[in-house]
Amino acid sequence: MKISDFAQKTGVSADTVRYYERIGLLPRAGRDASGHRDYGEGDLVWMAFLQRLRKTGMSIRDMTRYAVLRDEGDTTLQARRDMLTAHRKTVRDQLTELRHSLTALDQKIRIYDAMIIQEKDPQND
Amino acid sequence: MKISDFAQKTGVSADTVRYYERIGLLPRAGRDASGHRDYGEGDLVWMAFLQRLRKTGMSIRDMTRYAVLRDEGDTTLQARRDMLTAHRKTVRDQLTELRHSLTALDQKIRIYDAMIIQEKDPQND
DNA sequence: GCTTGACTTGGAGCGCACTCCAAGGGGTAG
DNA sequence: CTACCCCTTGGAGTGCGCTCCAAGTCAAGC
Incomplete structure (x- = not known):
């Protein structure tokens, strides 16, 4: 192609x-x-x-x-697997971080929703 | 400070x-x-x-x-909440994508482990 | 009084991952 | 034969998010 x-x-x-x-x-x-x-x-x-x-x-x-x-070729199989397992750890770490951030965002949006009802401003964020 | x-x-x-x-x-x-x-x-x-x-x-x-x-200030509360909810969607999408990739990586690493035992090379990845 | 070190400003430089451009070539449609 | 379109190469340019630099100011320690 x-x-x-x-x-x-x-x-x-x-x-x-x-x-x-x-x-x-x-x-x-x-x-x-x-x-x-x-x-x-x-x-x-x-x-x-x-x-x-x-x-x-x-x-x-x-x-x-x-x-x-x-x-x-074949002689580098282990090296490649090692790279991938190292990379997998970074992906797992990203997932953890992202889940954390999602929770924080959810929380902040809830605060905004409340403030919009109350017509008040959240502090420092 | x-x-x-x-x-x-x-x-x-x-x-x-x-x-x-x-x-x-x-x-x-x-x-x-x-x-x-x-x-x-x-x-x-x-x-x-x-x-x-x-x-x-x-x-x-x-x-x-x-x-x-x-x-x-206060007049932009809605606009800010809207930005955050839009951003939250991108975070959710990232999470989905990352979970997908983690599964794929796990799979690939398993293949490597098998290949290393067999002394063979995986194809095209 | 002099050195030292952390701060100030405006602006230049950098690494990354593309993205675009100019000049030229080949195959097909009209 | 000509126009068109997609391809080729080497190299330049771009946007992002910092990072570094030069020249100068100021307070504290010796």
């Missing part, structure tokens, strides 16, 4: 796809007869995984490290 | 505190006899709230809008 299709299917711009290739997140794509990039299903799977890492707050720099390990 | 104490208590740099004042997130701080900023408890509470908004992904731009509304 062409880069435009790949971009559309993964929800990013063609520029971003080329950018990801340039920095080593995506392997250099195969080319068709006229030199255009050609993507397959495997690329979609890999890209989906990359997007999962991004959305969960992994930096491009760390993703590149992971991609390099992947390129190196 | 001095800016250094305020910064230390809130876990940011003094530069960031001044930056937040410059862009209107923090109100212009009162000054002591020698022109140095002087912070009170109310500032700590407000700053803690700002940090909560930041950590939950609100942009500085939107936080500034909220801060402006707050400066305008």
Whole structure:
């Protein structure tokens, strides 16, 4: 599939796809007869995984490290698993933090609702 | 309290505190006899709230809008509550997304564990 | 009186993650 | 043959959220 299709299917711009290739997140794509990039299903799977890492707050720099390990093959299985378990901890921490914040927000909105009925202003927040 | 104490208590740099004042997130701080900023408890509470908004992904731009509304007083209570309820939705969405990703990560790590025992490479991720 | 250190201001610089641009090429429709 | 559109490359530009810097002020300690 062409880069435009790949971009559309993964929800990013063609520029971003080329950018990801340039920095080593995506392997250099195969080319068709006229030199255009050609993507397959495997690329979609890999890209989906990359997007999962991004959305969960992994930096491009760390993703590149992971991609390099992947390129190196079987000998890096443990290193990759270690990266993922470390990352999973950050995701768990984000979840904890976010749940905390959600509770705080709920509370604050309740205060606002009460203030709106009372026509008063909350203090310092 | 001095800016250094305020910064230390809130876990940011003094530069960031001044930056937040410059862009209107923090109100212009009162000054002591020698022109140095002087912070009170109310500032700590407000700053803690700002940090909560930041950590939950609100942009500085939107936080500034909220801060402006707050400066305008009681007439903006509804507008502020509306901002917070809209933001709460984004937090809920983040939570959903993050839980999803955590499950996916767990799954992937299990696959890695199995591969490491088998000395095989997972495909495309 | 002099040094030290924390503060002040305005403005420049930085790292990140894209995003856009210019110049050129290839394949297809009319 | 020409127009059009999507592709290519290398490189420049952008917005965000800080972070750092230079030059100057002020109070306290020696």
